[in-house]
Amino acid sequence: MKKLAVLIMCLLAFSYVFSFSPTGSLKVGYSYDLENQSGSSYTELYLSGNSLSGDFTTKDLKLDSGYIALDTDLVDLKAYYNRVFGSTGDWLGIYSFNDSRNGLEIELFGFRGVTTGDVSYLQYRGNLSNFYFSAMLGKRSTVNDMYFDFNWEPGLRYFGEFGVSYENEEKIGSNNFFYMFGISTADWKHGVKLTGVGSETYLDYCDYVNDNDLEGEILANLWTTFGDFKLWFDYKFTSKTPKYGVEYSSGDVWFKAWKEGTKFDSDILNWDDFGMEIGKNFSFIGFNGKISYKFGKPAHDSTSAMGEVFYAELWKNFGSVNFFAKWQYLNTLYTEAYTAYYELKFTDEKSEFKLSLGDGDFSSQINFVKKISLEYSTWW
Amino acid sequence: MTLLNIKLPDGVYVIGDFSNGVPSSEYKMALQGDFYTLELPSSVLSFENDIAWYQVVVVENGKPVKTTSEIPLWKQLVGATVTIYATPNLMENDTAKGVGDSEKETPPWYCAGDFNNWTLEEMTYQDGKFVLNTGRTVSSGETIQYKIARNTDWTPYEEQFDGTSYEAGYGKNATFTADKDGTFVIEFDPKTSTLQAYVE
Numbered sequence: 001m002k003k004l005a006v007l008i009m010c011l012l013a014f015s016y017v018f019s020f021s022p023t024g025s026l027k028v029g030y031s032y033d034l035e036n037q038s039g040s041s042y043t044e045l046y047l048s049g050n051s052l053s054g055d056f057t058t059k060d061l062k063l064d065s066g067y068i069a070l071d072t073d074l075v076d077l078k079a080y081y082n083r084v085f086g087s088t089g090d091w092l093g094i095y096s097f098n099d100s101r102n103g104l105e106i107e108l109f110g111f112r113g114v115t116t117g118d119v120s121y122l123q124y125r126g127n128l129s130n131f132y133f134s135a136m137l138g139k140r141s142t143v144n145d146m147y148f149d150f151n152w153e154p155g156l157r158y159f160g161e162f163g164v165s166y167e168n169e170e171k172i173g174s175n176n177f178f179y180m181f182g183i184s185t186a187d188w189k190h191g192v193k194l195t196g197v198g199s200e201t202y203l204d205y206c207d208y209v210n211d212n213d214l215e216g217e218i219l220a221n222l223w224t225t226f227g228d229f230k231l232w233f234d235y236k237f238t239s240k241t242p243k244y245g246v247e248y249s250s251g252d253v254w255f256k257a258w259k260e261g262t263k264f265d266s267d268i269l270n271w272d273d274f275g276m277e278i279g280k281n282f283s284f285i286g287f288n289g290k291i292s293y294k295f296g297k298p299a300h301d302s303t304s305a306m307g308e309v310f311y312a313e314l315w316k317n318f319g320s321v322n323f324f325a326k327w328q329y330l331n332t333l334y335t336e337a338y339t340a341y342y343e344l345k346f347t348d349e350k351s352e353f354k355l356s357l358g359d360g361d362f363s364s365q366i367n368f369v370k371k372i373s374l375e376y377s378t379w380w
Numbered sequence: 381m382t383l384l385n386i387k388l389p390d391g392v393y394v395i396g397d398f399s400n401g402v403p404s405s406e407y408k409m410a411l412q413g414d415f416y417t418l419e420l421p422s423s424v425l426s427f428e429n430d431i432a433w434y435q436v437v438v439v440e441n442g443k444p445v446k447t448t449s450e451i452p453l454w455k456q457l458v459g460a461t462v463t464i465y466a467t468p469n470l471m472e473n474d475t476a477k478g479v480g481d482s483e484k485e486t487p488p489w490y491c492a493g494d495f496n497n498w499t500l501e502e503m504t505y506q507d508g509k510f511v512l513n514t515g516r517t518v519s520s521g522e523t524i525q526y527k528i529a530r531n532t533d534w535t536p537y538e539e540q541f542d543g544t545s546y547e548a549g550y551g552k553n554a555t556f557t558a559d560k561d562g563t564f565v566i567e568f569d570p571k572t573s574t575l576q577a578y579v580e
Binding site for chain 1: 400402430
């Protein structure tokens with residue numbers, strides 16, 4: 001409550017000092033868990049004046065997160081409290097934060113400085129004609145990171161990035177370097193890309209490197225498109241692992257299939273990761289919908305096991321009332337799970353009221369959550 | 381619904397990326413005393429953001445009868461090997477209950493709840509369990525929410541335990557209702573992932 005009072009005082013002070021006559025939006029929500037018989041509330045307030053803006057959220061009447069931004073012709077300043085922010089936005093995404101944190105961000109003459117928790121970095125973004133580039137110097141505890149990335153489109157698109165990541169006191173060697181170079185058509189329909197990451201790099205905040213397990217690896221990506229078909233082929237040179245797939249999309253129907261490795265054992269349990277998905281959008285008695293079926297390993301974001309996912313969704317507008325529902329059935333080697341989500345939304349020009357049942361995040365909530373939520377939003 | 385009528389080998393298994401996600405004889409647990417155990421070399425673990433994951437599955441008559449949720453291993457506390465413990469009769473599907481490991485046995489563990497305004501306090505290791513004698517008195521019928529974590533700043537976020545899941549983020553807490561008046565104690569058994577509270 002103390003923080004909330006400080007926040008209100010700050011807003012009043014800003015209103016006075018900056019002749020703050022804001023536009024903005026307000027969202028107020030309440031969820032009640034029928035199983036645990038517990039409720040929680042949240043709010044989000046966004047205000048924007050001439051050069052000052054801010055966004056503040058509360059959870060259960062306590063200040064949860066927020067930012068205040070000052071945008072002037074010369075300098076942009078942002079102060080964050082408990083927010084996810086600070087992605088470097090380069091090709092590899094060397095710093096990409098998925099957790100909430102406090103921090104400061106300043107932009108001046110094309111330079112951007114960020115300091116948050118154990119990370120501080122200075123970035124410059126610019127261009128020479130149609131050669132766009134950015135460079136960064138960063139420090140994370142005892143680790144130093146730097147990169148240069150570019151995009152050049154004289155017809156074809158040439159893009160890439162190279163950099164180094166090393167610990168203080170460490171002598172920089174070839175294993176501290178990382179790079180990515182690629183050529184593609186301007187519409188991305190055909191291309192090739194090569195990414196290499198040294199085994200002594202410390203790219204803990206780089207999702208691309210971590211998700212693809214690229215430390216100490218060289219990865220080649222090739223892709224091409226023929227009409228409604230896209231074919232792609234990846235190869236990891238160090239682990240000698242190929243991964244390849246085909247995607248098809250035409251009208252209301254789509255199909256995808258992919259496989260890792262070359263093992264086609266008669267016992268499917270011995271296969272490396274693979275997947276196939278087929279889906280269709282449809283209209284039926286005034287309702288719009290989507291159905292899909294997926295089989296593979298991993299079957300779903302929530303598991304590493306082989307399995308299948310049946311998914312359907314349905315929606316319809318009744319004037320200012322919108323109905324939406326979706327269902328998921330997950331069946332893996334080890335578990336079965338069913339979930340659903342229902343939503344009714346009432347909208348007018350300046351506000352919206354939403355009533356929902358269940359949790360719509362099917363990637364992490366695989367079992368039905370007996371939860372009712374109410375949310376009111378208005379904007380001005 | 382059995383997937384493709386696939387039959388699995390009977391036994392208690394540790395599964396993960398290292399076993400290609402399926403029960404494999406290399407990772408079959410053996411009964412030693414009260415626990416099924418397996419010593420897993422850390423070299424087979426794939427760490428992402430310093431966290432690797434495993435599950436334990438009990439297979440009978442070719443079908444999985446109990447499967448834990450994914451359980452994290454924090455690289456900073458994993459040595460050359462990590463020993464996994466399973467107690468099948470305590471296991472519940474899609475929870476970590478009944479399964480623990482030597483990483484979980486390694487201190488420190490911290491505990492916080494609405495009894496101390498969610499300030500993490502270090503637990504004491506006593507006779508194979510982590511204990512926090514809160515020193516707070518509770519009244520019969522009083523309900524308390526709490527959970528345990530690895531650091532005073534809640535990191536790594538993948539290892540916050542509410543007695544059911546190690547991924548107990550915001551709003552996911554253990555709940556205890558006092559059955560009598562007295563001092564409130566919290567206890568965590570790292571070999572079975574049992575988190576409980578009682579009144580002394």
